[in-house]
Amino acid sequence: MGAVQSAPPKTETNQGASQSLALWATDNDISAESIAEAYELGLKDPKTALASEKDKINYGLSEGVTVGKYVAIDCEMVGVGPGGHDSVLARVSIVDFHGKQIYDSYVKAREKVTNWRTAVSGISPKQMRFARDFDEVQKDVAQILDGRILVGHDLKHDLECLALSHPVRDIRDTAKFHNFRKLGNGRKPALRILAQELLGVEIQSGAHSSIEDARVTMLLFRKHKPGFDVDHANRFAPRVNQASTLKGSKVKRK
Incomplete structure (x- = not known):
């Protein structure tokens, strides 16, 4: 029983x-x-949920936060190398299922920055005076992500700049969700467009905020979670082992 x-x-x-x-x-x-x-x-009105008055920029790991099953991440990059075309991590933000800040940190570049991309990234040399070392941030983020469902937008780039990997079955990527593809005209839809069309909020009108962008991805995931769940079940449904159907039967060979 x-x-x-x-x-x-x-x-x-x-x-x-x-x-x-x-x-x-x-x-x-x-x-x-x-x-x-x-x-x-x-699950409040998106405009209210994105309010950032209580955010603590560059605080590191928030105190007294119990991290649940789902987390959303977003990173900001700056340019290095000739012309600043190569990207390296400059800031990382993580929020929980409810959009509450879990982690936020500026990150010291391990090579000379040749393009701060301030108009887009919101990062300037001023913030780098208080930035943490890459190894410290990477360790902190890895511990937060371990064993959890990771939500984000085009997560490949965020994970690459952190030099981290995450199990594919534990990723929910709003840039790859098939129900959102129609908003990208056959390409990966921009997070700004998804926020505008599906949540009715305007983001990235100026310099990006990694905390705000992480919240938007989590709001998108929560609002469309049943669709994400079905998509995940279809992709990772256990496959029937055809060989097992032959068990106990004799196969005649010619």
Whole structure:
């Protein structure tokens, strides 16, 4: 006879999780993200969700944050080498399922910066005075990402500049999600376009904010999570081993 799981206590939708609901979730090993998804808790108007008054720029790892199953990341790059055409990491930001800041840091370039790209990146030599070493940031980010679902936009570039890898089955990339491709005219849709068309918010009108961009990708993922889940299930569904169908039968050879 299977185990019987108690039903969740009643709660007011969109009013925040009650204490009894939180305790029930903990007792039944259910994540805060699952509760938020089921009861639509904390999924506010996008314009409100992107508010950044409480962000702590270059703070490093936020204090007292319990990192859940899902995290979203975005990086800003600057140019190195002749003409500044090659990109290196200059800032990395990570937020949780609810868009709360988990990590933010400027990163010292390991070679001479030849193009700060300030108009786009928002990075200038001034910020680099307080930047952390690349190795320190890489270690911190690797620990945060370990064992979690990673959300982002065109994540290949973010992971490359961090010199990190992540399991493909644990990635949710808004640039590759098939339901969004129509907004890119056959190409990868720009995050700015997705934010405008699907969330009704304007971003990247000036210098980019990696925290804001990470929040946008998480909002896009949350709003379209059922589609992402179906896409993931189709891509990684267990395959039937055809050889197993021959077990116990005799195959005659000519």
